Amino acid sequence: MSDALTSRLRRVRPGTAIRIVLVLLVAALPLYLDNSLLQTGLFSMAAVVGAIGLTILTGAAGQLSLAHAFFLAVGAYSYSYFAGVPDPSKASKAHGLGLPPLLAMVLAVATSGVVGLLFSPIAGRLRGIYLGVASLSLVFIGSFIYENARSLTGGFNGRPATDFSLFGFHFANDTPPLTVLNVPYGRYERLWYLFLVLTILAYIFGTNVLRGRMGRAMQTMRDSEVAAATMGVDIRRTKAGVFGLSSMYAGLAGVMVALAFTRVTPDYFILPLSISYLAMVVIGGLGSVGGAAVGAVFVTALPTLLSRYSGALPFVAQPASGGYDAGKISAALYGLAIVLVVMFEPGGMSALGKRLTGLVRRHDTSGPAAEPKRTMPRSGNTTRTQEDLV
Numbered sequence: 001m002s003d004a005l006t007s008r009l010r011r012v013r014p015g016t017a018i019r020i021v022l023v024l025l026v027a028a029l030p031l032y033l034d035n036s037l038l039q040t041g042l043f044s045m046a047a048v049v050g051a052i053g054l055t056i057l058t059g060a061a062g063q064l065s066l067a068h069a070f071f072l073a074v075g076a077y078s079y080s081y082f083a084g085v086p087d088p089s090k091a092s093k094a095h096g097l098g099l100p101p102l103l104a105m106v107l108a109v110a111t112s113g114v115v116g117l118l119f120s121p122i123a124g125r126l127r128g129i130y131l132g133v134a135s136l137s138l139v140f141i142g143s144f145i146y147e148n149a150r151s152l153t154g155g156f157n158g159r160p161a162t163d164f165s166l167f168g169f170h171f172a173n174d175t176p177p178l179t180v181l182n183v184p185y186g187r188y189e190r191l192w193y194l195f196l197v198l199t200i201l202a203y204i205f206g207t208n209v210l211r212g213r214m215g216r217a218m219q220t221m222r223d224s225e226v227a228a229a230t231m232g233v234d235i236r237r238t239k240a241g242v243f244g245l246s247s248m249y250a251g252l253a254g255v256m257v258a259l260a261f262t263r264v265t266p267d268y269f270i271l272p273l274s275i276s277y278l279a280m281v282v283i284g285g286l287g288s289v290g291g292a293a294v295g296a297v298f299v300t301a302l303p304t305l306l307s308r309y310s311g312a313l314p315f316v317a318q319p320a321s322g323g324y325d326a327g328k329i330s331a332a333l334y335g336l337a338i339v340l341v342v343m344f345e346p347g348g349m350s351a352l353g354k355r356l357t358g359l360v361r362r363h364d365t366s367g368p369a370a371e372p373k374r375t376m377p378r379s380g381n382t383t384r385t386q387e388d389l390v
Helices: 002-011 014-031 035-060 068-083 101-125 128-148 187-211 213-223 225-230 235-261 271-284 289-308 326-344 348-365
Strands: 375-377 383-385
Touching: 014 035, 014 187, 035 068, 035 187, 035 213, 035 235, 035 271, 035 289, 068 101, 068 128, 068 235, 068 271, 101 128, 101 235, 128 271, 187 213, 187 235, 187 289, 213 225, 213 235, 225 235, 271 289, 271 326, 271 348, 289 326, 289 348
Parallel strands: none
Antiparallel strands: 375 383
């Protein structure tokens, strides 16, 4: 039994082992982090989900999109509408259907997918920078809708996002009370595990999509639409499917942002947010789900970490003091990272990770424990390994 278990452990790929350890470490973080860092982690996981959707669209399918912020807003506002009730404050007159939060989340993701499908006929006719400019128009159209469709969005002041609950378990309060290792699990701790589950599911689904038939069709279309059409790929249907899928990812990320913010406001879903998502997928590696996740955490968490530890870092201003702002420094670092990736490592952080895991594999196979393959003579000058005889 022990030999069988040992053989199975040896078959585990280094990348898989790293992912398992990383998930366990992330699951243990609520026991040690304060609320500020926990909130940063929540936004980082929401960004991971959105970045996975964009890397499928832009990296795997080769469809440039600057409308990711718009689809995030569709998911956030849809969830607030489906799960919300009329806002009693005078600043907002938004309506709501009062549906269960889980159903509201599913409907919000579906709504984002439908909106993406509605845009797909335009995407089917355009390529490259023209598609990017056409998608950019959705951000400006969305800004007009957010501020004027007050019955749905609440106008300039936004609308509150209904707290998430599931089977009587509330993620925004202490109902029921929960304590783990003498650590009371409040709103941020509970949302942490909800977001972690959603992020893992989004990661697994995105990885399977890229490895499956649809992923191969998208990559063939990215390289050459003519060649893809010759091989039987329906270009328009593939573009429509990938836009719908990417929009659903963005919608789920928007729902997560709404739950983390507790309020949906229009000033968040603007053009810089779309640019930030492009930075995530470029830094992480276009077309790589794991790279998109790493890039999303880097871009989202860096400003908060720089601001938090500004007193110990040179050239970074402390809060409410003069000097270089943490946000500006982080933006400069994004730009520098993009330039370095484009010039020296087009594959981004994912390519660096593959190199490291490749070194680990070569080290394992060339170690002293590795048995040399015995060869047997074959007629002629060729030889064959012992495995060839099995």
